[in-house]
Amino acid sequence: MRNQAIPMRISKTFLLIYSMAMLGVSCKDRKEQKAVALFNSYCATCHIKPSIQSLPKDLWKNRVLPEMGARLGLRDTAFNPYEGRSYRDQEAMMRSGIYTLPPIIKHEDWELLKDYIIGQAPDSVKMPPVKIAHDQLDGFLPQTITFDSLSGLMFTYLHIDSITQKIELGDMSGRLLTYDYPQRKLGFLNSFPRPITGLNRSQSAAYVTSVGKLNPSEIASGSIFMEKAGTITELPLVLHRPVHTVVDDLNGDGRDELLVSEFGYLTGKLSLLKHNDSTYFERQVLSGLPGVIRSVIKDMNGDGKKDIVALFSQGDENVTIYYQLEDLKFRMDKVIRFSPIYGSSWFELIDYDLDGDDDIITVNGDNADQTYIPKPYHGLRLHINDGNNQFEEKYFYPMNGATRVVARDFDEDGDIDFGLLSTFPDYENPAEPSFIYLENKNASAFTFENSTLKESNYGRWLLMDAGDVDGDGDEDIILSSFLYSFTPVPIEKIDLWREKGIDIMILENKLK
Numbered sequence: 001m002r003n004q005a006i007p008m009r010i011s012k013t014f015l016l017i018y019s020m021a022m023l024g025v026s027c028k029d030r031k032e033q034k035a036v037a038l039f040n041s042y043c044a045t046c047h048i049k050p051s052i053q054s055l056p057k058d059l060w061k062n063r064v065l066p067e068m069g070a071r072l073g074l075r076d077t078a079f080n081p082y083e084g085r086s087y088r089d090q091e092a093m094m095r096s097g098i099y100t101l102p103p104i105i106k107h108e109d110w111e112l113l114k115d116y117i118i119g120q121a122p123d124s125v126k127m128p129p130v131k132i133a134h135d136q137l138d139g140f141l142p143q144t145i146t147f148d149s150l151s152g153l154m155f156t157y158l159h160i161d162s163i164t165q166k167i168e169l170g171d172m173s174g175r176l177l178t179y180d181y182p183q184r185k186l187g188f189l190n191s192f193p194r195p196i197t198g199l200n201r202s203q204s205a206a207y208v209t210s211v212g213k214l215n216p217s218e219i220a221s222g223s224i225f226m227e228k229a230g231t232i233t234e235l236p237l238v239l240h241r242p243v244h245t246v247v248d249d250l251n252g253d254g255r256d257e258l259l260v261s262e263f264g265y266l267t268g269k270l271s272l273l274k275h276n277d278s279t280y281f282e283r284q285v286l287s288g289l290p291g292v293i294r295s296v297i298k299d300m301n302g303d304g305k306k307d308i309v310a311l312f313s314q315g316d317e318n319v320t321i322y323y324q325l326e327d328l329k330f331r332m333d334k335v336i337r338f339s340p341i342y343g344s345s346w347f348e349l350i351d352y353d354l355d356g357d358d359d360i361i362t363v364n365g366d367n368a369d370q371t372y373i374p375k376p377y378h379g380l381r382l383h384i385n386d387g388n389n390q391f392e393e394k395y396f397y398p399m400n401g402a403t404r405v406v407a408r409d410f411d412e413d414g415d416i417d418f419g420l421l422s423t424f425p426d427y428e429n430p431a432e433p434s435f436i437y438l439e440n441k442n443a444s445a446f447t448f449e450n451s452t453l454k455e456s457n458y459g460r461w462l463l464m465d466a467g468d469v470d471g472d473g474d475e476d477i478i479l480s481s482f483l484y485s486f487t488p489v490p491i492e493k494i495d496l497w498r499e500k501g502i503d504i505m506i507l508e509n510k511l512k
Contacts, residue, residue, distance in 0.1 A: 072105045479505045
């Protein structure tokens with residue numbers, strides 16, 4: 001009997017241990033299921049759900065999650081969103097309601113969500129290796145230009161006037177300049193009290209956009225100046241960091257409308273400024289989302305009315321089409337959406353496949369945020385239109401910190417080539433270029449050959465445009481300098497930029 005009792009006791013012990021283990025597994029499973037539900041709920045409300053794999057553990061733990069917690073009404077003793085801000089900026093941030101109180105998530109749920117994200121996140125994120133086919137541009141002659149009398153400029157606006165073929169420039173000090181490349185002559189247009197981000201002309205007036213505070217701020221201090229019949233007037237509207245403006249007659253009434261991308265900070269707007277009964281403008285807010293960076297006006301559905309295509313680059317990163325229904329009333333459709341950490345920076349509308357509708361080229365790579373690392377999802381994306389304004393990504397070229405693209409048939413062989421600029425390359429890696437030229441080798445197969453040039457290392461480039469600046473009938477590329485340090489840069493690189501002192505670089509097309 002004694003010998004029979006021993007295995008019975010072992011059996012009972014085993015069952016007890018097994019039951020406890022199963023209970024632990026069950027509890028663990030339930031906790032993970034709840035964590036997943038919390039992630040799907042709280043991380044996909046205002047934007048599409050990001051991939052946890054897109055950032056390493058340390059950035060989730062020390063950067064993203066403290067910011068997210070503050071927005072959910074939870075205060076981390078190690079993170080204060082108001083730290084370092086002026087009292088006026090703090091007041092504006094509080095009025096925005098972004099950092100809500102009281103908490104909208106239970107403390108225990110927040111701890112569970114944090115542990116889940118950190119546990120799932122990788123230790124590091126790597127850029128894919130990209131081999132550069134050529135270290136020189138056979139089709140372009142680089143011309144580096146320094147304006148000796150105005151050295152050290154940082155340009156906040158760059159545009160090539162297609163009529164005069166002159167380069168228009170706006171800088172941090174508020175000066176508006178032109179440069180005649182064939183004559184090598186710098187001209188002065190006017191001066192304004194704040195950095196310039198736009199110059200637009202219509203048949204009746206010219207409009208100058210001033211960003212106000214260039215650095216991230218919730219204080220709205222931007223403005224637009226109207227020049228008409230020789231008189232300059234500041235429009236009586238305060239704008240929140242306007243970075244791009246389009247002027248057009250959207251409803252065909254013979255008067256200008258201004259479409260302003262108010263990038264903002266925690267909050268922002270896409271604003272339509274339209275004439276009221278007097279000589280001034282009133283604001284119609286098309287979107288209250290922050291981060292709107294560019295808009296294009298075009299009839300996107302062939303109904304004869306002018307529509308709006310806009311890029312939003314913070315939070316809910318997306319490309320939205322605003323279809324005009326009647327007299328400045330619109331229906332919106334988000335046709336492309338990105339993860340909130342992609343850093344969308346620019347887009348172009350162009351008929352890439354020559355089928356009669358517009359395709360969209362986007363670049364993602366704004367890295368001047370809380371997660372400054374090389375990111376494999378940064379780069380150029382080509383979205384093909386199916387004919388009904390439904391877009392499918394067909395091509396991706398990875399480029400860390402990509403911020404601008406120009407899309408033209410630069411070699412005039414019947415297909416679209418790309419110039420791609422990065423303001424945020426990994427400056428610690430000398431092999432990583434800040435400019436790439438993608439020559440189209442097979443349009444239907446989306447095959448491109450990449451090239452760069454050593455001169456791209458001679459400056460930090462913020463803006464880029466394309467046009468015929470030398471008057472020979474082909475398209476040139478222009479890059480403008482901005483030496484402000486958004487992100488860490490090795491001192492030897494900064495010394496090189498200062499030594500070179502380049503204000504703009506013109507890639508002169510040698511086709512003609």
